[in-house]
Amino acid sequence: MCLGVHLPYSPKWYWPSEGFFGVPEMDRYFDRNQIFSRLLKTGREFLRLNNLFVESIERGGSYSFDLSGPFLEQCRWDPEMLESFRELAENRRVEFTGSCNYHSLSALYPDLSWFREEVTIYREMLKELFGIIPETFVNTELLYTQRVTGILADMGFRCLIAEGSRNVLDGYDPVRVFENQLPILLRHINLSEDLELRFSEKSWEGYPLIPDKFADWISGIEGDVLTLYINYTSLCLHHRNRSTIADFIRAFPEALKSRGIEMIKPSEAVRRFSPLRLPTLGTEQTIRYGMHNAAGNHAQQIYLRELVRVGEELAEIKEKKNYQKLKQIFGYLQQSEILFSMGPENSREGHERAVNYYSILSDLRRAVLEESA
Amino acid sequence: MTSLCMYFQVHQPFRLRRFWPDDRSGFFRYFDERSNREIFERVAQKCYIPANRTLLESLDEHKGEFRFSLSITGTLLEQCELWGKEVTESFRQLAETGSVEILEETFYHSLSSLFEDKTEFVEEVKEHRKLVSDLLGVKPQVFRNTELLYNNSIAKVVSELGYKAILTEGADHMLEGRSPNVLYKAKDSGLPILFRNYKLSDDIGYRFSARWWEGYPLTAEKWASWASGVNEDCINIFMDYETFGEHQWRETGIFDFIKKLPAEVLKNGLEFSTPVELTRKYSPVAEIDVGDFSTISWADMERDTSAWLGNDMQRRCFEEIKLLEPFVKKTEDPEILRIWKHLLTSDHYYYMCTKWLGDGDVHSYFSVHSTPFEAAVNFMAVLMDFKAQVFKKISRMA
Numbered sequence: 001m002c003l004g005v006h007l008p009y010s011p012k013w014y015w016p017s018e019g020f021f022g023v024p025e026m027d028r029y030f031d032r033n034q035i036f037s038r039l040l041k042t043g044r045e046f047l048r049l050n051n052l053f054v055e056s057i058e059r060g061g062s063y064s065f066d067l068s069g070p071f072l073e074q075c076r077w078d079p080e081m082l083e084s085f086r087e088l089a090e091n092r093r094v095e096f097t098g099s100c101n102y103h104s105l106s107a108l109y110p111d112l113s114w115f116r117e118e119v120t121i122y123r124e125m126l127k128e129l130f131g132i133i134p135e136t137f138v139n140t141e142l143l144y145t146q147r148v149t150g151i152l153a154d155m156g157f158r159c160l161i162a163e164g165s166r167n168v169l170d171g172y173d174p175v176r177v178f179e180n181q182l183p184i185l186l187r188h189i190n191l192s193e194d195l196e197l198r199f200s201e202k203s204w205e206g207y208p209l210i211p212d213k214f215a216d217w218i219s220g221i222e223g224d225v226l227t228l229y230i231n232y233t234s235l236c237l238h239h240r241n242r243s244t245i246a247d248f249i250r251a252f253p254e255a256l257k258s259r260g261i262e263m264i265k266p267s268e269a270v271r272r273f274s275p276l277r278l279p280t281l282g283t284e285q286t287i288r289y290g291m292h293n294a295a296g297n298h299a300q301q302i303y304l305r306e307l308v309r310v311g312e313e314l315a316e317i318k319e320k321k322n323y324q325k326l327k328q329i330f331g332y333l334q335q336s337e338i339l340f341s342m343g344p345e346n347s348r349e350g351h352e353r354a355v356n357y358y359s360i361l362s363d364l365r366r367a368v369l370e371e372s373a
Numbered sequence: 374m375t376s377l378c379m380y381f382q383v384h385q386p387f388r389l390r391r392f393w394p395d396d397r398s399g400f401f402r403y404f405d406e407r408s409n410r411e412i413f414e415r416v417a418q419k420c421y422i423p424a425n426r427t428l429l430e431s432l433d434e435h436k437g438e439f440r441f442s443l444s445i446t447g448t449l450l451e452q453c454e455l456w457g458k459e460v461t462e463s464f465r466q467l468a469e470t471g472s473v474e475i476l477e478e479t480f481y482h483s484l485s486s487l488f489e490d491k492t493e494f495v496e497e498v499k500e501h502r503k504l505v506s507d508l509l510g511v512k513p514q515v516f517r518n519t520e521l522l523y524n525n526s527i528a529k530v531v532s533e534l535g536y537k538a539i540l541t542e543g544a545d546h547m548l549e550g551r552s553p554n555v556l557y558k559a560k561d562s563g564l565p566i567l568f569r570n571y572k573l574s575d576d577i578g579y580r581f582s583a584r585w586w587e588g589y590p591l592t593a594e595k596w597a598s599w600a601s602g603v604n605e606d607c608i609n610i611f612m613d614y615e616t617f618g619e620h621q622w623r624e625t626g627i628f629d630f631i632k633k634l635p636a637e638v639l640k641n642g643l644e645f646s647t648p649v650e651l652t653r654k655y656s657p658v659a660e661i662d663v664g665d666f667s668t669i670s671w672a673d674m675e676r677d678t679s680a681w682l683g684n685d686m687q688r689r690c691f692e693e694i695k696l697l698e699p700f701v702k703k704t705e706d707p708e709i710l711r712i713w714k715h716l717l718t719s720d721h722y723y724y725m726c727t728k729w730l731g732d733g734d735v736h737s738y739f740s741v742h743s744t745p746f747e748a749a750v751n752f753m754a755v756l757m758d759f760k761a762q763v764f765k766k767i768s769r770m771a
């Protein structure tokens with residue numbers, strides 16, 4: 001079971017007259033006060049979840065954590081939060097995974113050097129903050145594209161967790177370790193979403209979901225290993241809805257154990273089970289069910305295309321004085337939320353945001369071009 | 374004798390294409406060659422050519438007595454030069470009759486008059502002056518601004534440029550019960566102002582074919598009798614030229630109406646005058662004060678700037694374009710300048726308007742975008758690409 005912990009570093013409503021000159025600071029495009037106050041609010045809920053998972057681990061649980069780069073960057077403002085994750089990191093029943101530092105979709109860019117750079121930046125941060133070198137990789141939004149599997153294997157990763165999309169599974173159940181250049185665990189969408197989306201839904205036939213019931217469902221599935229991936233924010237949502245999610249988290253490991261099911265870390269899974277080659281993993285297609293939410297409309301495609309161009313221009317000015325500063329802003333402007341929030345199609349807010357983001361990105365590009373002079 | 378002053382606005386913008394950063398370059402990287410041409414050709418066939426012909430016949434029939442004025446944008450004349458020289462020629466014929474007064478405006482039907490700094494605005498007026506002189510052989514004396522946008526500062530600049538009068542909308546909230554049927558003068562500059570009589574103008578422009586309207590069906594006889602009821606100095610009838618054959622289709626009888634109108638008007642004891650003639654005949658009766666933040670126009674029910682700058686997206690796009698000015702000028706690149714100026718055309722901002730109720734159908738007219746939101750995103754996509762071009766050029770100059 002992998003837990004995604006992410007808070008985006010959201011751009012603000014920028015006004016063009018703030019730009020058009022000089023080398024921008026982060027504050028030109030991001031409202032750090034607002035980001036910080038959200039961290040304070042959501043952070044308390046995250047801490048409560050951390051404590052719950054510590055209890056759950058004491059009762060036999062084992063979890064991996066996928067902490068996003070923007071979230072970790074925010075944690076630097078909150079020593080208590082950092083300390084709480086540090087304690088988790090030190091627990092031998094916990095594994096921290098690697099990811100794209102800016103929570104971007106850079107695995108889709110024509111040139112993968114930026115992707116490689118992001119993975120490196122993140123890995124260095126994990127080492128700096130927790131003294132950890134991750135073995136397992138989780139791409140932004142559990143995106144899978146076979147273009148990056150070789151790169152990840154070369155970089156020393158031994159496991160990849162990706163979305164168990166129907167098109168990639170091709171009729172198989174996601175209950176094995178798969179392989180394409182490196183071992184791959186595919187998320188079980190339905191069971192993950194039972195916890196993520198449906199848990200507090202009174203109209204759902206599975207309601208109320210108690211650990212025994214859920215463990216029964218799992219034990220009814222034949223296979224080696226089953227991978228769940230759940231976002232912290234959705235667990236917080238259930239918590240706010242006064243659901244029984246806390247009891248569930250505490251008691252889940254025991255319910256599994258009584259059915260002979262063991263909770264293990266991803267790196268253990270790939271060591272324990274021999275991988276199955278799945279031909280569809282070699283596909284040229286990019287896989288993430290719901291990917292059209294990030295790159296499905298004109299506004300999103302234009303933005304992605306522009307990111308690629310700014311990236312190319314940035315690569316030309318590596319020797320320049322302000323390169324690092326510009327590169328960092330460029331990183332944050334690639335967060336997948338920016339793309340997601342320009343959808344879905346025909347929504348009013350999505351288009352208004354796109355106009356704002358274009359304005360921001362065009363000011364950064366101006367600064368990059370001026371730097372190249 | 375009451376004067377009837379008719380002015381028709383002739384304009385087509387260069388609409389943007391649905392932008393994608395491919396390898397096209399120059400003007401048509403951003404502007405849609407095919408759809409602009411198709412729309413131009415359609416409007417030329419349905420409106421410009423037959424309307425010019427009809428009016429030319431009437432001018433001939435009522436020599437010297439039937440008079441009116443036209444304001445033709447630079448963007449439309451550019452399109453005529455590109456795709457229909459015979460249309461330029463027929464406008465030229467109208468100008469040569471001596472009974473048709475050609476008005477001045479900005480070349481690009483632009484919003485540059487709303488910049489605090491009026492340098493660009495003045496430049497665009499001069500560009501229009503040159504084009505009209507080159508193509509139609511006339512030197513306009515009266516000014517009409519884009520969408521009749523008006524405030525004291527605009528009047529002041531126009532007055533300093535030597536124009537004899539300015540046209541604007543007879544907006545109720547500004548006239549406050551005073552009549553639009555006399556001349557006024559602008560605060561500070563004293564420039565004579567002609568106010569549009571929107572009631573009698575819209576009877577033709579908007580309501581002509583409206584079956585729900587009590588005045589339906591409108592005949593030249595009926596309209597002329599209404600007009601003759603105005604016993605004041607002048608009746609200013611301003612409308613889009615596209616009323617003839619495009620907004621009001623040929624089938625509505627609009628050409629028949631305009632053909633019969635001159636005789637009916639003259640029969641009712643009115644005389645036709647053009648704007649500059651009004652300034653010679655009448656004196657302003659009072660001063661009008663319109664501050665920069667109360668700018669008026671002829672658009673929509675609000676008759677202010679909200680059709681172009683009413684929502685967040687429109688203001689962002691306009692702000693970007695405005696802030697880009699010094700950089701565009703720094704390049705001194707004629708192609709970059711030309712593109713930037715065409716991005717100031719008011720229509721781009723009009724397509725982004727979200728005041729749906731009532732006026733939405735007019736806003737979507739001639740738009741190539743399916744929603745105002747897409748229009749805004751597309752404009753900003755163009756701008757983002759264009760802005761990079763500008764700064765690339767400047768970086769290379771350094």
